[in-house]
Amino acid sequence: MNAATAIRNGxxxxxxxxxxxxxxxxIDTSHGPILYLEDITVSFDGFKALNALTLYIDAGELRxxxxxxxxxxxxxxxxxxxxxxxxxxxxWFGQTTDLLAMTExxxxxxxxxxxxxxxxxFEHHTVFQNLELAAAGEKSVWATLLKPLxxxxxxxxxxxxxxxxxxxxxxxxxxxxxxxxxxxxEIGMLLMQDPQLLLVDEPVAGMTPQxxxxxxxxxxxxxxxxxxxxxEHDMAFVRSIAKKVTVLHEGHVxxxxxxxxxxxHPRVVEVYLGE
Amino acid sequence: MRSNTLFSVLxxxxxxxxxxxxxxxxxxxxxxxxxAMPEGSALHLSSYTMTLIxxxxxYALLAIAVDLVWGYCGILSxxxxxxxxxxxxxxxxxxxxQIGPRGVYGHPVLPDFMVxxxxxxxxxFWYGFDMFWFAxxxxxxVPGVLAFAFGWLAFxxxxxxxxxxxxxxxxxxxxxxAFFRNNMGFGGNNGLTDFKEILGFDMHSSATRIALFVASAxxxxxxxxxxxxxxxxxxxxxxxxxxxxxxxxxxxxxxxxSYKLWIFAFSAVLAGIAGALYVPQVGIINPSEFxxxxxxxxxxxxxxxxxxxxxxxxxxxxxxxxxxxxxxAAMPEFWLYALGAMFVFVTLFLPRGVVGLGDRFLKKPERVxxxxxx
Numbered sequence: 001m002n003a004a005t006a007i008r009n010g011x012x013x014x015x016x017x018x019x020x021x022x023x024x025x026x027i028d029t030s031h032g033p034i035l036y037l038e039d040i041t042v043s044f045d046g047f048k049a050l051n052a053l054t055l056y057i058d059a060g061e062l063r064x065x066x067x068x069x070x071x072x073x074x075x076x077x078x079x080x081x082x083x084x085x086x087x088x089x090x091x092w093f094g095q096t097t098d099l100l101a102m103t104e105x106x107x108x109x110x111x112x113x114x115x116x117x118x119x120x121x122f123e124h125h126t127v128f129q130n131l132e133l134a135a136a137g138e139k140s141v142w143a144t145l146l147k148p149l150x151x152x153x154x155x156x157x158x159x160x161x162x163x164x165x166x167x168x169x170x171x172x173x174x175x176x177x178x179x180x181x182x183x184x185x186e187i188g189m190l191l192m193q194d195p196q197l198l199l200v201d202e203p204v205a206g207m208t209p210q211x212x213x214x215x216x217x218x219x220x221x222x223x224x225x226x227x228x229x230x231x232e233h234d235m236a237f238v239r240s241i242a243k244k245v246t247v248l249h250e251g252h253v254x255x256x257x258x259x260x261x262x263x264x265h266p267r268v269v270e271v272y273l274g275e
Numbered sequence: 276m277r278s279n280t281l282f283s284v285l286x287x288x289x290x291x292x293x294x295x296x297x298x299x300x301x302x303x304x305x306x307x308x309x310x311a312m313p314e315g316s317a318l319h320l321s322s323y324t325m326t327l328i329x330x331x332x333x334y335a336l337l338a339i340a341v342d343l344v345w346g347y348c349g350i351l352s353x354x355x356x357x358x359x360x361x362x363x364x365x366x367x368x369x370x371x372x373q374i375g376p377r378g379v380y381g382h383p384v385l386p387d388f389m390v391x392x393x394x395x396x397x398x399x400f401w402y403g404f405d406m407f408w409f410a411x412x413x414x415x416x417v418p419g420v421l422a423f424a425f426g427w428l429a430f431x432x433x434x435x436x437x438x439x440x441x442x443x444x445x446x447x448x449x450x451x452x453a454f455f456r457n458n459m460g461f462g463g464n465n466g467l468t469d470f471k472e473i474l475g476f477d478m479h480s481s482a483t484r485i486a487l488f489v490a491s492a493x494x495x496x497x498x499x500x501x502x503x504x505x506x507x508x509x510x511x512x513x514x515x516x517x518x519x520x521x522x523x524x525x526x527x528x529x530x531x532x533s534y535k536l537w538i539f540a541f542s543a544v545l546a547g548i549a550g551a552l553y554v555p556q557v558g559i560i561n562p563s564e565f566x567x568x569x570x571x572x573x574x575x576x577x578x579x580x581x582x583x584x585x586x587x588x589x590x591x592x593x594x595x596x597x598x599x600x601x602x603x604a605a606m607p608e609f610w611l612y613a614l615g616a617m618f619v620f621v622t623l624f625l626p627r628g629v630v631g632l633g634d635r636f637l638k639k640p641e642r643v644x645x646x647x648x649x
Contacts, residue, residue, distance in 0.1 A: 105528070108526075108528070109528070120520060120523050122515075122516050122519055122520060122523070123519065124515065124519050125512060125515065125516065125519075129512050132509065132512065133512060133513065133516055133524070133527060134527050136528075139513075139528050139529050139530070140530070140533070141510055141530075141533050141534055141537050144508065144509035144510040144513055145505065145508050145509070145510040146508070147509075148508075148509065149509065189527070193527070193528075
């Protein structure tokens, strides 16, 4: 980097001005899968949280990942989002994007959104404002000070509100929403950034049966446009949404297939379902 | 759909409407009562009282500056009196140079205290202060640049919460010690005083006092409008998000440091302007304005009034200072106890301040979020 570029970058960092970062390059999914995890191993003090994990997620797919506690589900999410670095193996987003060479914000920018277990919305902002904050686009001080939300962004907010079915609460404070509604709002905030791959960690924990049902509809409606990976313990919920289920055990894939195949799979029954 | 024009934003909440109504009436009536009513009449407003109200207005401007960084952005600055004092010193330097050869020692250029110190030349940093436009620029520039440099170092290193509050206290304390030194060239512990004229007008005439009074009112109104605009822009919602969940805001892609930095610097500029209007009305600026306790008092004004509303800050500044004026005259030894008691009471029983109390009795809660966490 020459001096002029260095100064300009420094200036932009401090003053928050300058051209917005370009849209992330398109993710090449021409061979089918959008996510390639190959031979990923992560160990913590000798304990192998992931042990030569190999997993592929197809573009537009809705995949459920199940497994007993300590099977490595959360660690896998951490590796994909850049929070944890694997000891060996490779992780690619599409054909051309190497996730292991990127930082957390870069990965988020490239189009991988993650919803954490505990909902964290801005409780003192309205539902609309929460989505507005999360909208993709220029986020410098001057842009937000001088320009209101563009018409297309506004339309996107409306369409996301419709998707997550919170139109009626758009002017309500997010803090006044129910637990389930907060979860949906958070999914909505992810959608505002238009991610290609959504990682959803235990979306129905603590929800009422009606909320669980609506969450299932929501996630099903997202598949196709987005690739969705759901980690969940609730087997009834998994059964209601999953076409394809991956069972993790001791840091690697034990079996993969439909939920019925999994429930009759002898090894799976032994380690997990037979409990 | 919420319209976002400035006008609708300003008239959007009741507190703001009341604020502008009171400000307008005060600004119109006070000079009238001062000039038109004969002295001795019950309706006559003494120049002391009018200057006092003018002083409260500059305090109110200082309070909304603090409310913007604390109430909206969650940065608890305990050093805003430093920016206020720096603005005041810049104005004081202009007023000193206006004295010209009419000082006690009659030196054509040097202010009295420099002659007293046997200085023969004007220090370089006093150049330009004989021109009003230059001084006016410095009133904003000096606090703004200091806040920017300070904020850059602090926010980039992710200093937050109580640690940031402590270093802002250190900042104002360091400046106080520096300004107490005679060698600094700002008049030492006597500060700058004995002003004669501003822009060629006699500082002690009624007309000048009224002009300063009106200028303070206008500055307060414009400062309020600017803060209101920022608070209701998208940037305003980002800074409130920073206040409530800083790391989450960073996670969705905002450069939290830039937002804090700009808001802090802007607020310092407002504080500087307030200081510059304060000094000609009280007639003196000295290093005691940098005292750490002063900055803490400003935060108490805002807390008493109710933070995160702007008009609450104005109400708090006026209420607390009126109480201060009363107490320090009637029973001076009790003032600090009263101040402390007020702060404890408000923190325990009125987390949203006096205006929060008003809202509770008068109306259902606001539909759109502006409240701060209780």
